[in-house]
Amino acid sequence: MMKRRLPDEVTPANFSDAMAQAIGIEIATIPVYLYGYYSIIRTPCDVTDEIEAKLIAQGMPTAQAADKAKSMNADIAVFSNKAAAMVVSVAMEEMLHMSLSANVSAALGYPPQLVRQPTNETGSPWPVQLPGHEPPFDISLEPFSLDMLETWLKIESPYPFDKTLQATEEAAIEYTTIGQFYEMIEQCILEHYASPDKYGDAPQLVPNRGYYAQNNINTAYYNRVHEPRFVNAADSGDLIHVVDCKSAIKALQIIVHQGEGSSGMAAGGLLGWLQSRSIEAGAPFPRDFDPPPPAPHQFDDPARKERSHYDKFYYLWWHLLRLELDFKTAFDDPTFDVKQWFVQPVAKNPTTADYPLEIKAVSDLTNAVYWYTFIMAQSCYQSEGDTPFEVFMAGVHKSMMWILGSLCEHMVGYGYTAADGTSRHAAPTFERWTFRDCSSPKCQLIELWQTAQNYKGGLDSIGARILSLPDVSKDGFTNPNQPILTTQCASRG
Amino acid sequence: MSKILYSPVDSGCGGSSGGSSTGGSGGNGGSAAPAPLELHVCAGLNACKGHDRFGTNQCAGTGFCATNTHVCHTLNNCRGQGGCGLYGDAAEQCRPGENECAFQGSCATPIEKERFSTQGANQGKSVWILARKLFEERMARANRTVGAAPFPDGPPKHWLVRLSPDFDSCGASGDKLCTFGYNSPAATAQKRADESRRTLNETLKECDCEVEEKEKGDRADS
Numbered sequence: 001m002m003k004r005r006l007p008d009e010v011t012p013a014n015f016s017d018a019m020a021q022a023i024g025i026e027i028a029t030i031p032v033y034l035y036g037y038y039s040i041i042r043t044p045c046d047v048t049d050e051i052e053a054k055l056i057a058q059g060m061p062t063a064q065a066a067d068k069a070k071s072m073n074a075d076i077a078v079f080s081n082k083a084a085a086m087v088v089s090v091a092m093e094e095m096l097h098m099s100l101s102a103n104v105s106a107a108l109g110y111p112p113q114l115v116r117q118p119t120n121e122t123g124s125p126w127p128v129q130l131p132g133h134e135p136p137f138d139i140s141l142e143p144f145s146l147d148m149l150e151t152w153l154k155i156e157s158p159y160p161f162d163k164t165l166q167a168t169e170e171a172a173i174e175y176t177t178i179g180q181f182y183e184m185i186e187q188c189i190l191e192h193y194a195s196p197d198k199y200g201d202a203p204q205l206v207p208n209r210g211y212y213a214q215n216n217i218n219t220a221y222y223n224r225v226h227e228p229r230f231v232n233a234a235d236s237g238d239l240i241h242v243v244d245c246k247s248a249i250k251a252l253q254i255i256v257h258q259g260e261g262s263s264g265m266a267a268g269g270l271l272g273w274l275q276s277r278s279i280e281a282g283a284p285f286p287r288d289f290d291p292p293p294p295a296p297h298q299f300d301d302p303a304r305k306e307r308s309h310y311d312k313f314y315y316l317w318w319h320l321l322r323l324e325l326d327f328k329t330a331f332d333d334p335t336f337d338v339k340q341w342f343v344q345p346v347a348k349n350p351t352t353a354d355y356p357l358e359i360k361a362v363s364d365l366t367n368a369v370y371w372y373t374f375i376m377a378q379s380c381y382q383s384e385g386d387t388p389f390e391v392f393m394a395g396v397h398k399s400m401m402w403i404l405g406s407l408c409e410h411m412v413g414y415g416y417t418a419a420d421g422t423s424r425h426a427a428p429t430f431e432r433w434t435f436r437d438c439s440s441p442k443c444q445l446i447e448l449w450q451t452a453q454n455y456k457g458g459l460d461s462i463g464a465r466i467l468s469l470p471d472v473s474k475d476g477f478t479n480p481n482q483p484i485l486t487t488q489c490a491s492r493g
Numbered sequence: 494m495s496k497i498l499y500s501p502v503d504s505g506c507g508g509s510s511g512g513s514s515t516g517g518s519g520g521n522g523g524s525a526a527p528a529p530l531e532l533h534v535c536a537g538l539n540a541c542k543g544h545d546r547f548g549t550n551q552c553a554g555t556g557f558c559a560t561n562t563h564v565c566h567t568l569n570n571c572r573g574q575g576g577c578g579l580y581g582d583a584a585e586q587c588r589p590g591e592n593e594c595a596f597q598g599s600c601a602t603p604i605e606k607e608r609f610s611t612q613g614a615n616q617g618k619s620v621w622i623l624a625r626k627l628f629e630e631r632m633a634r635a636n637r638t639v640g641a642a643p644f645p646d647g648p649p650k651h652w653l654v655r656l657s658p659d660f661d662s663c664g665a666s667g668d669k670l671c672t673f674g675y676n677s678p679a680a681t682a683q684k685r686a687d688e689s690r691r692t693l694n695e696t697l698k699e700c701d702c703e704v705e706e707k708e709k710g711d712r713a714d715s
Contacts, residue, residue, distance in 0.1 A: 043667040048674075074673040081666055208710035210582050215612045217579035217664030225676040228609055228617055228669075234583065401580070409665070 008174050010188040018185050019105035021172055023112055024131050025181070026098040026255075029155060031370070031430035032139055033091040035346075036152070038408045038427060039143035040084040044342040048073040054331050072330065074224055079323055080342035082229075083144065085221040086312045089231040092219065093258050093309065095400075096212055099239060099377075100251040103204040104185075106381055107242035108193055111202065114378045115371070124431050126349040130155065132172030132181065141430060142348040145339065146324075149317040156310040158260035179256045186252050194245045203381050203388055207239040211392055214238070233306035257300040261308035344412045346427035358455040359414050359426045364433075365448040366407040369466075371433040372441050373399045379472045395470040403465050404428075410458070435474050442471040579664050583613030584707035587700035589624035591631075603660075606647035607669040607682045614699030619689035621647025623700075626693060646686035 010018040052069035056062060102112035127138035139155065142148045160176035175181035193199075205211050214232040223229055237254035240247050300308040307315060327338040347354065352363040376395040380388040407428070414426040435441040445466050453459045589604065608620045615623050625642060632639045644652070650670050653660045670678045689696070 042665050070674045074675065077673045085666060208584075208707045210585055213580070213582040213585075213612050215616070216581075217611050217666055220611055220664075220666045222667065222671070222673075224673060226672055226678065226681055227676075228611075228666075230611060230616065234612065234616075405665075 008184070010173060010184040012188070012192045014173065015108070015185075015188055015192075016105070016110040018173055018181075018188070019101060019108075019110055020113055021131050022101040022182065022185060023098055023105065023114065025178060026094050026101060027114065027374075028128055028130060028139070029094045030091060030098070031428070032141060032155075033087055033094060033152070034408065035141040035427060035430065036144050036148055037084055037087040037091060038412050039344050039346050040080055040087070041342045041344060042081050042084045044076055044080050046073060047076065047341050051330075058330075058332055068330070072327070075323060075326070076338065076342055078222065078224055079319060081221040082231075083316050083320070085219050085231045086316060087144075089215075089219040090309045090312060092216075093232070093237070096237065096239065097255040097258070099205045099212070100255055102381060103206075103240060103242045104189075104248050104251050106202040106204050107199050107248060108189075109198075109200055109202070112378075112381050114374045114381070124349060124351045124429060126430070130178075132174050133178075134174050134176050140349050141427070143346045143427075144320075144343045146317060146320055149313050149320065152313045153310065153317065156259050156308070156313060158310060177260070179260045182252050182256050186249055189245060189248050189252075193248070196244050199242070199244055199248075203384060204241055205239055205380055205388070205392065206241040209389055209392075211397070212239050231306070231312075233301045233303060235303050236301035236306040257308065258306075259300075259309045261300055261310060344425045344427070345423065346412060346425050347418065350427055350429050352429050352431060354418065355414075355426055356416050359411070359416060361448070361452040361455040362407065362411060362414070362459070363426070363429055365445070365452045366404065366411060366428050367431050367433040368435070368441075368445055368448050369399060369404050369407060370428070370430060371435070372445060372469075372472075373404065375435075375441055375474065376470065376472050391470050391472065394468065395472065398465060399469060403462055403469075406462050406465075407459075414456075437474070440471050441474050442466070442469055445469070579608065579611055581612065582707070583703045586610045586613045586615060586620075587623075587703050588627065589620050591627055603653060604647060605650045605653055605660075605669075606644065606686065607650050608647075609669065609685060613703050614696050615689075617685070618692065618696065619646065619686050622686060622689045622693065623696065626697065646683070646690075649682075 048069045051072050052065045055065035055068055060068065098114070102114065105112040127140040129136040129138060137151070137154055139151055142151075156178070158177055158179055160180075173181070173184070175184065214234050214236060215230045219231045220228045221231070237258055240251040240254070242248045242251055299311075300306055324338055328334050328336050352360050352367070355363055373396055376391050376399065380392050380396070383391065411426045411428055416424060416426060418424045435444055446463075449459065449463045449466050453463060604621045604624055606619070606621055609618055610616050610620055610623070625647070629639055650660070670682055672678050672681075
């Protein structure tokens, strides 16, 4: 099957496609990282007693076993929370990247399209591939693990990897790293969009409105003495109001720096540092270990306090590897998997159809909310005055955190028996959702919530929040004469 | 060395633990609250006599509990009801209890002693202490006398849970009052309060800059 190839460059002729592809890349990563995030148990149960029992069974004296068990339990507690904080910090920045690309697109006269159809028309879109990435590789929704992190390292890699080109029909602009792709866009902007008259005043998500904050309580974790630490840095990047060439380039460079680091990356800097300290595999893990200053270029902010996405994943990969090895060694059991104590037993690429009826109803609601978030976000780029602010704060923000977030947390708490007899927990499936034309998306969300509440229950507060969402027209962004906000559900809200 | 155990259920390292209440002074946790005369975000932040949740306080600033409760960022109904600290940008988190309007509040109310800001000049420091200072300044501008707050560093979580067993100030990173076996939760919370008080003037100056910068940026984009 012949591949329809485009030139590996971005020109004014394909610039709008390039921006659509850029937005698509960022959107593709969000559910991937969120799935991994929700698979982590941030505050796992205390397993000190279990650990102590296993150590004593190995012949360790009781007092020594007690101390070591406390320490190993603390290792799990700190790592799981830190891992989750790092993963969600990346997911938040991908949402920022989506907005930055959308701002650039809007400024240059190409209305951003945030509401996408998945590549499959029916069923689950997972696994997906990053549009245009060479070589293509599958990206799945999967629970937190070394395998998962290795895929994520590929996504964020500043270095091209094995070029095994595969024939596809995808007409995307090819690139080997996301940084390279954005570099092509930047080059096009510098060459063809330098003049101020190229930039219009279409609505954007602008800074200083409270739309974005680098940290929140979910990017915080606690160290060993339970002091809070924050993953992201205040100077690492924010929304940019794109008004000229300089601001457009700045917006795109935030994306690259946060993803890959400030100037390409020295891979394995952390590992090299530890090896230089003669900390060998299998040696006791230093208890007061704090990440050492990584090799140059692994930070993404001027004050060198925030790791890039690639380095965050590399850090997690390396520490998870060590944690797994430490527990196997301590228990003298090469099959022991410490993740059983802090990762939910969720499936890889689950679908709503896999779940029993009562969970299906919640899964449908979750998918509908996820898609509605993009409809609301899209409307922010197509409305004027204070409407974007109101829709974003009362809609997008609330939806992502207090509705979708709550639903995802509910879902990973639901146990079920999979078709193969395995005991599993449910998880958000991030499948395609199509709203019907007969009523507004909000009305349909209310119906879905009522169904989920009837089947499963325990979703009262979520219902109240859905009722308070703005009622954004499904048509509002395709028909410029149609108002963005409807009142279809006003009587219920 | 004795083993210090923590339990996600009992001592609450989990995110939504009910916690255990070990008693506290003051307050009338058992009787029904009268209709609130003022919607304020926490103990010690009430503007008038009789304006706390129980209607019993003698003076501005001495009220025992918030008359407004909401669980998190953007879920407040009105001006001045944002609790602040856990969500929101730097400028928002510099103004606990002073948000301009509905769904502009930064975080849950009431504000427990253990809550810290996550962004901005007050990052890692006590939200209540900042909120109290701003409250005192508001009262001073209004030529009002303010009494001592019932809890000098804000109401501790165990006291709030006694009043409202499902109290939870939101967020998935776990209980702010906890231990993995290597610290005393109460001592950690007190250390944070002391540090917050020690650096409060500096925080206020930096907060003024954050807010000014945001307002300037917002004007430029308007």
